[in-house]
Amino acid sequence: MKNSPNLKPDYEVASLCLDFTNTVEWHASNQPIELLQNYADLLAWAEEKHLVDSEQVRILNELANQFRGKAGATYRKAIDLRETIYRIFAIIARDGMVANEDLHYLNDELVKSYANARIVQIEGEFTWMWREDVADLDRMLWPISNSAAQLLTSKELLGRVGQCADDRGCGYLFIDLSKNRSRKWCDINDCGNRAKQRRHYRKTQSK
Numbered sequence: 721m722k723n724s725p726n727l728k729p730d731y732e733v734a735s736l737c738l739d740f741t742n743t744v745e746w747h748a749s750n751q752p753i754e755l756l757q758n759y760a761d762l763l764a765w766a767e768e769k770h771l772v773d774s775e776q777v778r779i780l781n782e783l784a785n786q787f788r789g790k791a792g793a794t795y796r797k798a799i800d801l802r803e804t805i806y807r808i809f810a811i812i813a814r815d816g817m818v819a820n821e822d823l824h825y826l827n828d829e830l831v832k833s834y835a836n837a838r839i840v841q842i843e844g845e846f847t848w849m850w851r852e853d854v855a856d857l858d859r860m861l862w863p864i865s866n867s868a869a870q871l872l873t874s875k876e877l878l879g880r881v882g883q884c885a886d887d888r889g890c891g892y893l894f895i896d897l898s899k900n901r902s903r904k905w906c907d908i909n910d911c912g913n914r915a916k917q918r919r920h921y922r923k924t925q926s927k
């Protein structure tokens with residue numbers, strides 16, 4: 721199962737929390753664009769990331785329609801968690817100090833997450849899994865906070881956390897897997913290309 725709790729940190733587990741922060745475009749600007757508008761959007765994102773399967777999506781959508789207040793509360797919790805994770809890793813990307821209140825918030829979420837971690841036996845082997853027995857509206861938050869914990873405690877991966885160098889406030893966070901840690905952009909064809917074009921423009925203008 722993907723994103724099981726307490727796996728040794730690997731790229732897939734650790735990068736999930738940054739993928740979540742990237743559900744806002746222009747995150748570092750004054751006019752961020754929210755890609756998750758409601759609980760259904762959150763659930764669709766979670767399915768895309770294999771945090772829930774199609775059967776769980778069906779059940780959770782039904783529950784969300786039945787308990788709209790609870791689904792709304794989970795949605796707001798998800799956004800709070802996402803913004804906390806964003807602040808934590810954006811400051812780490814700039815070699816700054818993480819705010820204690822953000823770490824406290826994450827720790828509170830981790831207590832809730834790990835309360836849902838179980839050891840199961842599969843073909844004679846034991847492994848960590850998230851609790852499957854109850855349909856919890858906020859079950860997609862468990863692997864997300866776990867991902868942030870895994871990334872924070874992986875010296876190797878944490879040192880590779882970076883943020884798009886775009887000066888308009890792209891804000892995209894990533895784990896730089898390049899050999900010489902030279903990644904600067906969310907996408908070389910997007911912000912990277914724009915920066916190249918601007919350099920080219922300035923060069924041709926100064927001639």
Ligand SMILES: [Zn+2]
Binds near residue numbers: 886890907910911912
């Ligand atoms: Zn960018």
